[in-house]
Amino acid sequence: MSDPLRFLGVTKSFPRGHGRVEALRDLDFALSPGRITGLLGPDGAGKTTLMRLAAGLLWPDQGEVQVLGLDTRREASRIQAQIGYMPQRFGLYEDLTVQENLDLHAGLQGLSEVTRRERQQALLTLTALGPFGKRRAGALSGGMKQKLGLACALLRAPRVLLLDEPTVGVDPIARRELWRIIEQLKQEGATVLMSTAYFDEAERCDEIVLLHGGQVLGRDTPAAFRAPLEGRTYLVQEEALGRRKLQDRLQQRPQIQDARILAQGVRVLTADARPHPEGAEEWRAVGATFEDAFVARLGEATSARPVIAAPSPAAAAPPPIDSIIEVHELRRFFGDFEAVAGIGFEVKKGQVFGLLGANGAGKTTTFRMLCGLLPASSGTLRVAGVDMRHARAAARARIGYVSQRFSLYGNLSGAQNLAFFSSAYGLRGGKRRERLAWAIDEFQLGEYRDTNADDLPLGIKQRLALACALLHEPPILFLDEPTSGVDPLARREFWQRVNSLAQSGVTVLITTHFMDEAEYCDQLVLMSLGEVLAHGSPQDIRASARDEAHPDPSMDDAFIRLIEAHERQMRRAS
Amino acid sequence: MWTRIWALVVKEFLALLRDKKSRVVLIGPPLIQLLVFGYAATFDLNHIPYAVYNEDQGQAARELLAGFRGSANFQQVATLAANRQIAPIINDERALFVIHIGPHFDRDLLLHRSAPVQVIVDGRDSNTASVALNYVNSILLGFDRRWAAEHHWGVPPARMVVRAWFNPNLLSRWFIVPGIVALLMLVVTLLVTGLSVAREREQGTFDQLLVTPMTPAEILAGKALPGLITGALEGAFIAVMAVLWFKVPFVASVLPLAIGMLLFLLAAIGVGLMISSLAVTQQQGLLGAFLFLVPSIILSGFATPIGNMPVIVQELTYANPMRYFLVIVRGVFLEGDTLANLWPQYWPLALIAFLSMTAAAWLFRHRMA
Numbered sequence: 001m002s003d004p005l006r007f008l009g010v011t012k013s014f015p016r017g018h019g020r021v022e023a024l025r026d027l028d029f030a031l032s033p034g035r036i037t038g039l040l041g042p043d044g045a046g047k048t049t050l051m052r053l054a055a056g057l058l059w060p061d062q063g064e065v066q067v068l069g070l071d072t073r074r075e076a077s078r079i080q081a082q083i084g085y086m087p088q089r090f091g092l093y094e095d096l097t098v099q100e101n102l103d104l105h106a107g108l109q110g111l112s113e114v115t116r117r118e119r120q121q122a123l124l125t126l127t128a129l130g131p132f133g134k135r136r137a138g139a140l141s142g143g144m145k146q147k148l149g150l151a152c153a154l155l156r157a158p159r160v161l162l163l164d165e166p167t168v169g170v171d172p173i174a175r176r177e178l179w180r181i182i183e184q185l186k187q188e189g190a191t192v193l194m195s196t197a198y199f200d201e202a203e204r205c206d207e208i209v210l211l212h213g214g215q216v217l218g219r220d221t222p223a224a225f226r227a228p229l230e231g232r233t234y235l236v237q238e239e240a241l242g243r244r245k246l247q248d249r250l251q252q253r254p255q256i257q258d259a260r261i262l263a264q265g266v267r268v269l270t271a272d273a274r275p276h277p278e279g280a281e282e283w284r285a286v287g288a289t290f291e292d293a294f295v296a297r298l299g300e301a302t303s304a305r306p307v308i309a310a311p312s313p314a315a316a317a318p319p320p321i322d323s324i325i326e327v328h329e330l331r332r333f334f335g336d337f338e339a340v341a342g343i344g345f346e347v348k349k350g351q352v353f354g355l356l357g358a359n360g361a362g363k364t365t366t367f368r369m370l371c372g373l374l375p376a377s378s379g380t381l382r383v384a385g386v387d388m389r390h391a392r393a394a395a396r397a398r399i400g401y402v403s404q405r406f407s408l409y410g411n412l413s414g415a416q417n418l419a420f421f422s423s424a425y426g427l428r429g430g431k432r433r434e435r436l437a438w439a440i441d442e443f444q445l446g447e448y449r450d451t452n453a454d455d456l457p458l459g460i461k462q463r464l465a466l467a468c469a470l471l472h473e474p475p476i477l478f479l480d481e482p483t484s485g486v487d488p489l490a491r492r493e494f495w496q497r498v499n500s501l502a503q504s505g506v507t508v509l510i511t512t513h514f515m516d517e518a519e520y521c522d523q524l525v526l527m528s529l530g531e532v533l534a535h536g537s538p539q540d541i542r543a544s545a546r547d548e549a550h551p552d553p554s555m556d557d558a559f560i561r562l563i564e565a566h567e568r569q570m571r572r573a574s
Numbered sequence: 575m576w577t578r579i580w581a582l583v584v585k586e587f588l589a590l591l592r593d594k595k596s597r598v599v600l601i602g603p604p605l606i607q608l609l610v611f612g613y614a615a616t617f618d619l620n621h622i623p624y625a626v627y628n629e630d631q632g633q634a635a636r637e638l639l640a641g642f643r644g645s646a647n648f649q650q651v652a653t654l655a656a657n658r659q660i661a662p663i664i665n666d667e668r669a670l671f672v673i674h675i676g677p678h679f680d681r682d683l684l685l686h687r688s689a690p691v692q693v694i695v696d697g698r699d700s701n702t703a704s705v706a707l708n709y710v711n712s713i714l715l716g717f718d719r720r721w722a723a724e725h726h727w728g729v730p731p732a733r734m735v736v737r738a739w740f741n742p743n744l745l746s747r748w749f750i751v752p753g754i755v756a757l758l759m760l761v762v763t764l765l766v767t768g769l770s771v772a773r774e775r776e777q778g779t780f781d782q783l784l785v786t787p788m789t790p791a792e793i794l795a796g797k798a799l800p801g802l803i804t805g806a807l808e809g810a811f812i813a814v815m816a817v818l819w820f821k822v823p824f825v826a827s828v829l830p831l832a833i834g835m836l837l838f839l840l841a842a843i844g845v846g847l848m849i850s851s852l853a854v855t856q857q858q859g860l861l862g863a864f865l866f867l868v869p870s871i872i873l874s875g876f877a878t879p880i881g882n883m884p885v886i887v888q889e890l891t892y893a894n895p896m897r898y899f900l901v902i903v904r905g906v907f908l909e910g911d912t913l914a915n916l917w918p919q920y921w922p923l924a925l926i927a928f929l930s931m932t933a934a935a936w937l938f939r940h941r942m943a
Contacts, residue, residue: 371785397787407778409585411593416585423581424786452592468782478785 002069004160004191005031005054009063012049023049025214026063031160031193036186038205039195042298042487043458045211047195048088051164054193055085067160081109084158088165090149094138098129098148101137105152116155123151126181141359143174150181161185163194167201168485171358172515172559179204197487198514199291200556208290210297218297222290229288229296231273237265237282244499246281251496258295260492261499261520269296291488298489324349324476324507325370330379332365339365341530342379347509347523349475352502354521355511358563362530363511364480370509371401371478384476397425400469400477404484406461410454414445414464417453418471425472439467459490466497477501479510483517495520515555526559528566578788582796583803586770590800599765604758604808611754612820617746622647622706625669627654632680634721638691641713642673648709664696670706671695686727740908748823751816752907753876756899759809759835760842760870764863767801767846772859790938797850798843798931805839816907825910834902834916837923841895844930851937870894875901898923 010027013020023046031037039047052058053065056076065072067079092101102123106116124130127147132140137148146166153161163182167175179201182192194205202208203222210218210225218225236259238246247266250259255276258269268283269292270276275283325347332340340362347353357363368374370383372392381388386395408417418439422432440446443463448456453464462482469477479498483491495517502508502522510521518524519538526534526541534541538555545558553561590596624642628635642648651669654660663669674692682689693710695703721727741748774780783793813831816822845866853859872878873887874896880888891897898919905911905919913920 368781371781373781373784393787393789396785399785401782401785403778403781405778407782409589409779410777412585412588413592416588420581420585421782421786423577424783424788426578426787428577 003030003066004033004068005193006066007050007053007063008066010053010060010065011062012046012053012058012060014049022214024053024060027215029209029216029219031191032207033191034186034189035206036182036192036194036204038202038208039193039211040197040202040208040294041211041217042489045487046214047211048164050211051085051087051162051193051195054160054162055083056080057085081156082158083160083162084153084156085162086149086153086164086166088168090146090152092137092145092149092152095136097134097136098140099133101148101152102155106155109156111155119155119157123154126184127151128177141174143170143177143359146170146174146178147181150178154181154185157188157190159190161190161192161194163192165195165197165485167196167198171361171513172556173358173563175201176560197485199289199294199488199516202290202294210294212298225290225293225297226288229269229292231285232270233286233288233292234268234270234275235262235265235284235286236268236277237284238280240280244503247499248503257299258292258492261495294488295492322348324384325353325509326380326382327366327370328380330366330369330381331377332362332369332374333377339530340369343525343527343530343532344379345525345532345535347507349507350502350505351522352498352508352510352520354518354524355509355527356515356518356524356559357511357527358567360529361527361563363527365530366527367478367480367509367511371399372396397472398474398476400472400474402462402465402469402477402479402482404481406458406465406482408453408461408465408468411452413450413452414456415440415449417464417468418445421468422471427472435471435473439471443467458486459493462486462490462494466494470501475505476507476509479508481511481513483512483514491517515559518555518559526562528563531566533562533566575792578786579792579796579799582788582793583799586796586800587803589773590766590804600762600804600808604762604812607758607761608754608812608815611757612747612751615750617701617705617749619702619705619709620647621649622671622709623649623651623669625652625654625660625663625672626650627657627660627672627674629677630675630679634680634683634689635675637721638675638714638717639673641717645709645713660694664694667696669696670702671710673710683721683725747820748908749904751820751822752903753900755809755812755816755903756838756874756896757871757876758812759805759839759899760896761867762808763801763805763839763842764846764849764867765860766804767797767843768849768853768863769856769859770797770800771847771850772853772856775853776855791935794847794935794938797847801843801846802836802839805842806835809835809839822907824907826906826912830911830913830916831903831906833913833920834899834906834923837920837927838895838899838902840927841923841930844927844932844934845895847934848930848937851934851940870896873897892922893926895923895926898926 007027007029010024011022012024013022027050039050041047049058053060053072054067056065056067056072056079059073068082070079072079093104096104102120103116106120111119124133127150129144129147129151132144137145140148150163150166161182167178170178175198182194186192196202205222207219207221208225209216236246236250241249243261243266247259247261250256250266250268253276255271256268257271260267267286275285277283323346327346328344329342330340330344331338331342343366355363355367365374369376369381370388372383372388372395376389383395384398386398388395409420412420418436422436427435440449443466445460445464445467448460448464453461456464466482483494486494491514498508498510499520512518521538524534524536524538524541525532534544536544541562542553542555542558545553545561550557550561590600626639628639643650652663654663654672660672660674664672672694674694676690676692679689679691691714693707695707697703738744771780774783788796813824817824846863849859849862849866853862873880873883873891873894875891876896880891880897883891901919902911902916905916
């Protein structure tokens, strides 16, 4: 039998501006049949291009792409009849119901009446979408949409399945369900290639292809990736010092390649296989993970990580209030639907405060009310000492906001975006010049000054959006899923910035889907169906999910257990 | 406050001008429309195809037909020999009309009797047909007068001397080109203001704008000014082109036109911003703009006189800002109207501008809350 997918010396470039950008360079690799292969790499590594080439949607400039022994140039339609492809945003027709979407795709793929019914039945069972057949696709949650997209891609029982970041923006529960489906397919003999930004997913793959700069940087099983790092990973703890301060200190040392915050302490990757304890630090050897391997491999491939300067001191002197955000009995109705059902919490100054929840839990609605983008139906809402229900404009000058999509003006250059937002926040004269210079310098945006925001890589966009939101030195920073779709390295760098901001006294409110990121927060609120389910430090929340079967639950486990317990009845009822 | 508004205005222009597509939209269609309307849209007819069915070989019939042949307005495409050939040539649109001269034309004239000439016109396009008939009539009249003079019938008792004021040669270009000033200003302003908020909503930047200390009024002003500036520039450009390129006279002074433009633009911007505050996507914005554009052009008197419309529709046109502005442009171009003359146009325009801006501001606040 021929290889399910084979790239032979493939080069692909795209025009950008006056030149061309090489997305893939002389790429050779073949997929092993019957296995799940994970495709990982930073933004702009060429993952999506690779997927589209494999699906026969693009032709290589040079070289050949073979799927099931067929050339994509000549036999694209025969290939497409045998593969399933799910792009990052699957083209669901939002005005059609779940069933109508499935029928449409079955029709498009030319399935006979009998196979269609059989297959749809099987897929509806597999995806647990059965009860939602009559619901409009547009009214589904993000996770359910992804499942429906996957079901549409699977109608023909493909021999090769290509999934481009199928779990981005999907909560842990839906993510677990998607994985169950993918593993079921593997058992049926399909070959799966999926790109992902989650390391825990990478660990579940049979094989990993690491892509960087359009070339394969490494290809192996997750275990083989981890092997060379054994003995180089440690968990560092120090009682007297906070995790964030500890991480900061560890990162200064030359022998330490990477330091990240975990529940119990700071996880460290050393350059040599030796611990380097100093002072009262406690070093404990721990097993390596794929994330360490990823950081180590890419750390070698890219330049040294940026040094994050301390933020400006002005931000460190906000007015002396202890609770900077107070929420009581906050409610918001959309028609009859109660999106936020009387929640309350408090955020202290200088905290990193996380807002977690499944898709559709009401966190975005809460967030928008806190930023003054949406009025509350009832309840009290004080931000920076100002009542958001009456003096929104006054509060707005004191918050910075980065939205999910890094909202920048796409056809304005980096410098023009900064200039606009600085004026919008009312900066002028010398102060304005000073802050603009600070932003360019602090966020290393010098080389992107004249590039249109639309043409920037996602990680840079995120940096620019953050710079714009910090121009007026707000004491509170709102971040709405700021790391969604951003590659792991950019995510770490981002968190480093958030940490140093928090240290200088800025309060950070953040929503995220990444459970490992929840560990970085000082306080968390876990929301489900418009209510606060749990409230406390990451340790508290994990502890609340502890029982005999799970003595040391991870954040992921805690999230799933708490939410499932709460939503079980609701899901069953609908 | 002014710094912030100014920053928004600069940003709007950068966004418009840095994007190749919107640059093309701003410059391309107005130029094309100007050329299309300036050259192609005319009520004057030239080279009207006609056929002759002449049953009389006499001198008078030949003289009459020579009048047609000598006119640049007409072009003979066929000579018919039988009655039954008339229908097909009209049906196939080969000729717009057929002149039928009966067998006794010459004899009747020489006997000082009235001699009928039959003209069969294709009435499918009623406007063209009546314009063509007008031309035919004027040639027949000319023939009558000459014949009467040469054959001593005496002078007809009453004679009409026509003198067209303001447009002595009745060139329809003089009528249409000033109208284009109004038309294109409306199109450009509606597009610039109607889509700008929707574009930001699509890109997600509108939220970003709302969390800045900018008040809704400042955002509104920052969105209105680019429309005002672009519309004014576009209007001035077309007005200059009308005078220099199309040689339309400009009789009045610039001030009455400038005031009219300002009021008209404010009214159009108000409508554009209303569309903007309602539309969630650019597509909706575009649809909204066209929903407003088409009726307001038709009900403005741009092509068809308002006086010809049913009374109810005529009353509807009082709400249409373009109706007033058209009077102003034509007035200053052709008639030399002064500020005092135009006052009856200014105040309704100002009222509409005030109402539409207020409505836009209200919607803006309402939609944001």
